[in-house]
Amino acid sequence: MTDKIRIGISSCLLGEMVRYDGGHQLDRYLRDTLGAYFDYVPVCPEVEVGLPTPRETLRLVESEDGTRLVFSRSGEDITDRMQVWAESRVKELARENLCGFIFKAKSPSSGMERVKLYNRNGVPTKKGVGLFARTFMAHFPLLPVEEDGRMHDPVLRENFIECVFVLKRWRDLLAGGASAADLVDFHTRHKLLLLSHSPELYRTMGKLVARAGSLPTSELQADYQALLMKTMRLHATVGKHVNVLQHLLGYFKRQLSADEKQEALELIDRYRQGSVPLIVPVTLINHYVRKYREPYLDRQHYLQPHPAELQLRNHAWQT
Numbered sequence: 001m002t003d004k005i006r007i008g009i010s011s012c013l014l015g016e017m018v019r020y021d022g023g024h025q026l027d028r029y030l031r032d033t034l035g036a037y038f039d040y041v042p043v044c045p046e047v048e049v050g051l052p053t054p055r056e057t058l059r060l061v062e063s064e065d066g067t068r069l070v071f072s073r074s075g076e077d078i079t080d081r082m083q084v085w086a087e088s089r090v091k092e093l094a095r096e097n098l099c100g101f102i103f104k105a106k107s108p109s110s111g112m113e114r115v116k117l118y119n120r121n122g123v124p125t126k127k128g129v130g131l132f133a134r135t136f137m138a139h140f141p142l143l144p145v146e147e148d149g150r151m152h153d154p155v156l157r158e159n160f161i162e163c164v165f166v167l168k169r170w171r172d173l174l175a176g177g178a179s180a181a182d183l184v185d186f187h188t189r190h191k192l193l194l195l196s197h198s199p200e201l202y203r204t205m206g207k208l209v210a211r212a213g214s215l216p217t218s219e220l221q222a223d224y225q226a227l228l229m230k231t232m233r234l235h236a237t238v239g240k241h242v243n244v245l246q247h248l249l250g251y252f253k254r255q256l257s258a259d260e261k262q263e264a265l266e267l268i269d270r271y272r273q274g275s276v277p278l279i280v281p282v283t284l285i286n287h288y289v290r291k292y293r294e295p296y297l298d299r300q301h302y303l304q305p306h307p308a309e310l311q312l313r314n315h316a317w318q319t
Contacts, residue, residue, distance in 0.1 A: 006098050007034075007039070009102045012104055022054040060108045087135060099164050100143055101146075111130040163233065183220065184209055242272050279311075
């Protein structure tokens with residue numbers, strides 16, 4: 001994979017001066033670190049719908065007609081205007097071949113969850129969804145989505161980026177004219193990664209793949225993609241990672257000495273306890289893969305699902 005991955009993003013997170021106060025919300029990790037791998041498609045609903053910068057703040061308000069987007073002081077309602085624009089914009093974005101979107105948290109237009117929603121008495125509760133974000137997620141239900149604040153949680157960040165890279169590999173497979181055999185190979189290479197997210201859904205996917213020769217190609221690909229992204233959206237857990245690591249270790253039961261096996265088991269247990277990050281036992285197993293030339297494991301994306309430079313597996317899980 002050499003091409004950058006196309007990702008939608010709220011424009012203010014890249015440093016664009018589009019906020020209601022004329023400022024920005026530059027996130028250097030998103031722009032600089034992930035920007036080395038992501039090709040961003042910036043979107044600012046409020047500016048693109050024609051509002052000036054700076055401008056009066058907007059808020060989500062409950063009404064008899066559902067959730068409305070209104071200016072906080074004047075009360076002017078721009079819900080219909082924003083909705084028409086949003087429905088047109090997502091159709092344009094469909095041509096961008098996006099593999100995900102990073103929204104601006106708390107925004108009444110772009111927040112994907114827990115946005116302030118004001119009742120008729122002016123009391124807010126954090127249960128709203130930004131109008132553009134809602135439209136986007138309804139139009140692209142399988143795409144990975146996340147917010148800027150949640151991207152600083154190491155577990156949520158890793159899960160989102162892992163989903164994005166899996167989807168990009170899937171898209172590349174389809175672009176090359178995937179055959180039934182190609183699908184089986186893709187599924188095989190992702191076996192352990194999928195198991196770390198959901199053993200149950202992995203088994204469901206296996207049953208689908210087993211029918212690769214009898215289902216129409218378009219139906220098979222659509223059903224597999226839906227299951228793939230459903231699986232990847234489920235967060236990997238310490239317990240599931242431990243199961244996968246122990247499964248990996250089983251491939252070397254004839255090669256490892258008693259001391260080597262004990263060392264690996266101790267590292268896996270230390271990871272389970274939260275005293276070392278996942279990268280520690282994974283690095284040791286990668287060493288065994290190279291040392292003993294294990295071809296099946298050498299093809300497993302679990303051992304390097306995303307660029308090592310991002311250091312996504314370098315955090316210790318809180319237990």
